[in-house]
Amino acid sequence: MLLISLFHAFWMSVWGGTPDTTQKVVVRQVQIIGNFRTKERIIRREMDVKGGDTLTVFQLDSLLEYDRRKILNTNLFLSVELKKKVVVDTTQLPFYTADAKWMGGLTMVDIEVVLKEQWYLLAFPVFELADRNFNEWWYERGRDLSRTIYGVYALHQNLTGNNDRLRLRAEFGFIPRLDIYYSIPYLDKKQRTGLTIGILRITNRSLAYRTNRDKLSFLGSDERTRERIVPYLTLTHRPKFYGYHSFSAQYSMTNVADTIARLNPNYFLGGKSRQRYLQLSYSHFYDRRDRGQYALRGYIYGFYVSKIGVLPSEDVDILEATFNWGQYIPLAKKLYFSYLTELKVATPARQPFLQTRGMGYGGDLVRGYELYVIDGPHYSYLKTNLRYQLLNRTFNLSKFIKLRQFNALPIAIYPNIYADVGYVRNPYPELNNSQLANRPLFGFGVGMDVVTWYNFVGRINYSFNHLGEARPYFAIGREF
Structure with missing residues (x-):
């Protein structure tokens, strides 16, 4: 119950009705879903957001919208969605990011890039x-x-x-x-x-x-x-x-x-x-x-x-x-x-x-x-x-x-x-x-x-x- 309460409090404070856009989060990883033919490197080439980034909520939201547009403008996909997923409330738990940087006292999120490819x-x-x-x-x-x-x-x-x-x-x-x-x-x-x-x-x-x-x-x-x-x-x-x-x-x-x-x-x-x-x-x-x-x-x-x-x-x-x-x-x-x-x-x-x-x-x-x-x-x-x-x-x-x-x-x-x-x-x-x-x-x-x-x-x-x-x-x- 405590974990659920902490998760709910985090969600409301960061992406809820009254978001704190100065709240900092860490991107744990970026996952790409739906690219059956397109190589991942072609998609990641269009992205500013990467695993290990530490950003404010405002910066993350802005960059994700720009990244969505850039991926869409490759003309390879019918639709592009970039979703944020809270991993766990880690405000008290230190952890290592994918590139081995030591982080602590910050909230961790995953980014999912959900794609629908065109008929090429x-x-x-x-x-x-x-x-x-x-x-x-x-x-x-x-x-x-x-x-x-x-x-x-x-x-x-x-x-x-x-x-x-x-x-x-x-x-x-x-x-x-x-x-x-x-x-x-x-x-x-x-x-x-x-x-x-x-x-x-x-x-x-x-x-x-x-x-x-x-x-x-x-x-x-x-x-x-x-x-x-x-x-x-x-x-x-x-x-x-x-x-x-x-x-x-x-x-x-x-x-x-x-x-x-x-x-x-x-x-x-x-x-x-x-x-x-x-x-x-x-x-x-x-x-x-x-x-x-x-x-x-x-x-x-x-x-x-x-x-x-x-x-x-x-x-x-x-x-x-x-x-x-x-x-x-x-x-x-x-x-x-x-x-x-x-x-x-x-x-x-x-x-x-x-x-x-x-x-x-x-x-x-x-x-x-x-x-x-x-x-x-x-x-x-x-x-x-x-x-x-x-x-x-x-x-x-x-x-x-x-x-x-x-x-x-x-x-x-x-x-x-x-x-x-x-x-x-x-x-x-x-x-x-x-x-x-x-x-x-x-x-x-x-x-x-x-x-x-x-x-x-x-x-x-x-x-x-x-x-x-x-x-x-x-x-x-x-x-x-």
Whole structure:
């Protein structure tokens, strides 16, 4: 009875209704449960808390929450729980910790890391549109089903249990493509340095050969209009938990049909039909978000610099740099605000069309301008978002699905409002009759995001821009 009373008093004082956050505890050990494939060292690499640590209750709770986020951000697990278990009240009993340190007069706890692993092998057929996004295909390409890509996509996210990835993407149809790479995050015993190696081959028959009035112009042909082969290698370095460095080298070999060179002599500049260059780049980013796939708290920033064309004899000579910063701020219960800004600069001002990537590709755009490609070597934008967590629930499907990787269905729904602003600097707007470069761009709207299994995010937005255009835009995909 005395032991039970002491245990109850300890629990109430440390983790009860009125906790004493200055109370010190000792972590006896950290146990990992549920990692059937993943090596323990990969999980422990993400943890600040270790056996033998002496911490206040406040410090322990804070570190455990950060450790939970870091483990979740490895993208290896569907769920991560870090549980504290009181071993015994040892306020009067000295003991030895796992690393043989003498301790006495402190309370001892065990930490349990309870994991639910993902299904690591993903293999599914590819059937997608060849255009930049669904909205361009729907509004600009007449919903032409011949502009489709089909094939197979296979990814193993944890090939040997070391968080290493093997990816194969074989596509046919409108744009044949072969992309294969292998990536391992840690090569050394200290788990700081990693390696990615791969090769990409793309063949085009229909090709966007220029922009005109901020829209892509395509040439359709039964013959091959472009072939591109790019072998690449990347070294990564992660000295601590949140900061990442990467050094990349790739060699690009691209040939286009003579028709492309005649229609747009600036495709490679000077009417050339071939381009060869070595590209070296360095990037650094620091990520303190709660979850990389759909963040609600924290911040991230990054810097990227690249030299395209290293040797004097090569066909391209461009130096470019990009900086971005984003912050995710909880304003109230279930209400979240975020902003993301990016700045890109490049020199020289006159660049081949293939390398002139302004706004309109991927996520580099002002919402409301999804149908436009705004060329220019320099751009900047600011995106803001206010979202409300309407639903965040995990449904138990174990009665219907026995596989543990699929018997829990998480669904989160976030209605949101947003407003963006951006600017593209183009010193030669007459080359593509640009109407949107060299002027401020404004877009705003309302939307709904749905986040579910394996980082799949579906979005529907209704956006407005300064041109007076208003329409819905759709996106769905997996955010790795």
